Amino acid sequence: MKITVDEDKCCGAGQCVLLAPEVFDQRDDDGIVVLLDAAPAAGHHAAVRESAAVCPAAAIVLSEDA
Structure with missing residues (x-):
């Protein structure tokens, strides 16, 4: 699994x-x-x-094949 985050999308909810x-x-x-x-x-x-599923801004992107 590889994770990337889009800081520009993040709203700071903190669920992750x-x-x-x-x-x-x-x-x-x-x-x-x-x-x-x-x-x-x-x-x-x-x-x-x-974490990715509950992110209100969809700022977390997962790649399962990494």
């Missing part, structure tokens, strides 16, 4: 950080997503998929 704190964080000044791990271990895949 709540669901997968090992993979996502937020900038202190504006709450925009920070990608900590673009290729997380298999144990994090379910949480990352859920």
